[in-house]
Amino acid sequence: MSPLLKTKDLRIEFRNDDGIWAEALCGVDLSLDPGEVLGIVGESGSGKSIAMMALLQLLPRGARVSGSARFKGQELIGMPPARIRQLRGKSIGCVFQDPLSAFNSVLRIGDQIAEAITLHDRSMSKRDALKEAERLFELVAIPQPAKRIRQYPHEFSGGMRQRAMIAMALANRPELLIADEPTTALDVTVQAQILDLLRDLRKDLGIGMVLITHDLGVVAGIADKIAVMYGGRIVERGTTDDVFYHTAHPYSAGLIGAVPSLDGTGKLQQIDGTPPSIFNRPSGCSFHPRCSQVEEICRMQTPELESVGETDCACHLPLVTRDAKVAE
Amino acid sequence: MLAYILRRLISIPFLLLGVASVSFLLSQMTKGDPLAALVPERMMSNPEIVAAVKAEWGLDQPLPIRYVRYLGNLLQGDMGTSFSTRRPVALDIAERLPATLELVIAAMIIGTFMGLALGLLSARFRGTIVDSVARIFALLGSSLPVFWSGLILLYVLSVQLRIVPGTGRLPPRVQPPPDVTGFYTIDALLAGNFPLFLQVLSHLALPAFVLGWAVTGIITRLVRSSLVEGLSLDYARTARAKGAPERIVLIRHALPNAMIPLLTILGFTFAYLITGAVLTEAIFSWPGIGSYAVRAAASLDYPAIGGVTIVGAVAFLLANLVTDIAYAWANPRIKVH
Numbered sequence A: 001m002s003p004l005l006k007t008k009d010l011r012i013e014f015r016n017d018d019g020i021w022a023e024a025l026c027g028v029d030l031s032l033d034p035g036e037v038l039g040i041v042g043e044s045g046s047g048k049s050i051a052m053m054a055l056l057q058l059l060p061r062g063a064r065v066s067g068s069a070r071f072k073g074q075e076l077i078g079m080p081p082a083r084i085r086q087l088r089g090k091s092i093g094c095v096f097q098d099p100l101s102a103f104n105s106v107l108r109i110g111d112q113i114a115e116a117i118t119l120h121d122r123s124m125s126k127r128d129a130l131k132e133a134e135r136l137f138e139l140v141a142i143p144q145p146a147k148r149i150r151q152y153p154h155e156f157s158g159g160m161r162q163r164a165m166i167a168m169a170l171a172n173r174p175e176l177l178i179a180d181e182p183t184t185a186l187d188v189t190v191q192a193q194i195l196d197l198l199r200d201l202r203k204d205l206g207i208g209m210v211l212i213t214h215d216l217g218v219v220a221g222i223a224d225k226i227a228v229m230y231g232g233r234i235v236e237r238g239t240t241d242d243v244f245y246h247t248a249h250p251y252s253a254g255l256i257g258a259v260p261s262l263d264g265t266g267k268l269q270q271i272d273g274t275p276p277s278i279f280n281r282p283s284g285c286s287f288h289p290r291c292s293q294v295e296e297i298c299r300m301q302t303p304e305l306e307s308v309g310e311t312d313c314a315c316h317l318p319l320v321t322r323d324a325k326v327a328e
Numbered sequence B: 001m002l003a004y005i006l007r008r009l010i011s012i013p014f015l016l017l018g019v020a021s022v023s024f025l026l027s028q029m030t031k032g033d034p035l036a037a038l039v040p041e042r043m044m045s046n047p048e049i050v051a052a053v054k055a056e057w058g059l060d061q062p063l064p065i066r067y068v069r070y071l072g073n074l075l076q077g078d079m080g081t082s083f084s085t086r087r088p089v090a091l092d093i094a095e096r097l098p099a100t101l102e103l104v105i106a107a108m109i110i111g112t113f114m115g116l117a118l119g120l121l122s123a124r125f126r127g128t129i130v131d132s133v134a135r136i137f138a139l140l141g142s143s144l145p146v147f148w149s150g151l152i153l154l155y156v157l158s159v160q161l162r163i164v165p166g167t168g169r170l171p172p173r174v175q176p177p178p179d180v181t182g183f184y185t186i187d188a189l190l191a192g193n194f195p196l197f198l199q200v201l202s203h204l205a206l207p208a209f210v211l212g213w214a215v216t217g218i219i220t221r222l223v224r225s226s227l228v229e230g231l232s233l234d235y236a237r238t239a240r241a242k243g244a245p246e247r248i249v250l251i252r253h254a255l256p257n258a259m260i261p262l263l264t265i266l267g268f269t270f271a272y273l274i275t276g277a278v279l280t281e282a283i284f285s286w287p288g289i290g291s292y293a294v295r296a297a298a299s300l301d302y303p304a305i306g307g308v309t310i311v312g313a314v315a316f317l318l319a320n321l322v323t324d325i326a327y328a329w330a331n332p333r334i335k336v337h
């Protein structure tokens, strides 16, 4: 089976006010099969969003993108605007973090969803598109669709708004859904409902998904595989089970520690410190200033992403080998 | 919403009372003797004539009495009699108001239309030559004084190139359309006289453009900055992610959002146009309130000054009321509450 999405050495650079270029994404290789769910996890600023926005050429002007990203074999990087527009919203749907700002506040929700349809199907009338919007609302379990499509975004609750956003992203039955922190702006109970919805949609529609989050707990129950990002790189990559149970990278281990444990202690473990700015990256492994077990090599050399134990990991001293050493 | 409009309507009489009082007091405190306008100079030395004139015009009464009488008359729509035309001020104003309104409304339409068009162009092509040209044109309009741009354009377009007709609402000796609304454009159409309508329009075009150009700058700036900001917001990214081309993101998504701040300044713009109309009317010999006000001020014609002030204040209050209602209407977040 050919992959739905495959990136190779994807790089993004930004320029600061002094005209200095810096790499925000430093060569990312990802691959996703049709119907698969990939979770991209990492703290804020690790490059998750820009990596996905680069695929759709939605980065702000002035961003420099290089490398390759293929969607069903078609190269997305450098694709002419008219062609990428045909993919946006048609083959690749997007859901964003804050559904309140992501919707246009002065237009009715139904009209915004209908627009997503008519933009790609000129022959469809507005009426039919609105009917279709109602059906989509049923799909994402929004009650009273006929009434709801005539309302404005502020008349929806946060959870309902995110459901509407998902409905809009699914309007043209895309093969890939990119959901960028779809639950971050929501209450905990509503978060769980949205995740259930995504799980159901994935099961019913067989749609491929990239689920971006800073919270490993969000992807645990839904993703087939996980890529952990830090400082513009993938630091660990593997199936969801392997990343959770055979964690190799100290950063992933830290993130897992940040998941509230279910054993009743309820203790939240955090990684100390904050992620570096792209214009001020530490030498060697960019995680080394925050890592608990640093050695000389970590400051000198950037580790490559290599197969270590059950996962791929970019670390000079992966945890699995340490455990093995301890066992010896 | 309805309660809001009612609340606004209730406040209007109080505001008007304030305006009327201030205008009355100002007229009383101003230096200069209105008698000069009423009594020929050589009769000033005759105390009997002066006393008779004072009695006739009520100038012999004490201030509080004049004030109460003034307000009482105002309530009946009586703004007094003009010293210089010797006709009721209300009648003078009623005759001249349509000319001014026609000019100001035409200027408002032209100014808003040009501002929107230039704002859209410079936002769409920001950073290019189109952007610069549009912004310079808009800036010129707001920085050139109306009397200057009016005179230059009148000289070049009318006197030199003869593209547009001269001053006034119609050429001399052309009969105006039968009076229905007082708006020559509408009355000409109502009379079914299309050639006359075109003639009216050609006379209206230049003064309305000059006056409209003066507000184009602020509208263009506002529209451009709202649009550029809108294009960087989340909803624009969502629209692009749906596959919308940039033109549609601009017109269908950013533009409706830009209408909200635009509506808030249109009321202010309208007030500016009314003041600007005074100069424009003077240059284009436009028989409206503006030229009436200029003459009234020059001859210390207090009743006329007071009348013009009150009409201006009413126009201003109404413009603001309409603006607020339009604002609430355009913004769905307010409409509901």
Ligand SMILES: Nc1ncnc2c1ncn2[C@@H]1O[C@H](COP(=O)(O)OP(=O)(O)O)[C@@H](O)[C@H]1O
Residues within 6 Å of the ligand: A014, A015, A024, A042, A043, A044, A045, A046, A047, A048, A049, A050, A051, A060, A277, A278
């Ligand atoms: N327009 C931009 N200009 C400069 N730097 C940017 C820009 N957008 C993002 N970045 C940088 O790229 C990095 C990754 O951003 P992002 O992908 O948004 O992170 P996240 O993983 O939280 O989604 C951040 O460090 C951010 O500072």
Ligand SMILES: [Mg+2]
Residues within 6 Å of the ligand: A045, A048, A049, A050, A180, A181
């Ligand atoms: Mg992000």
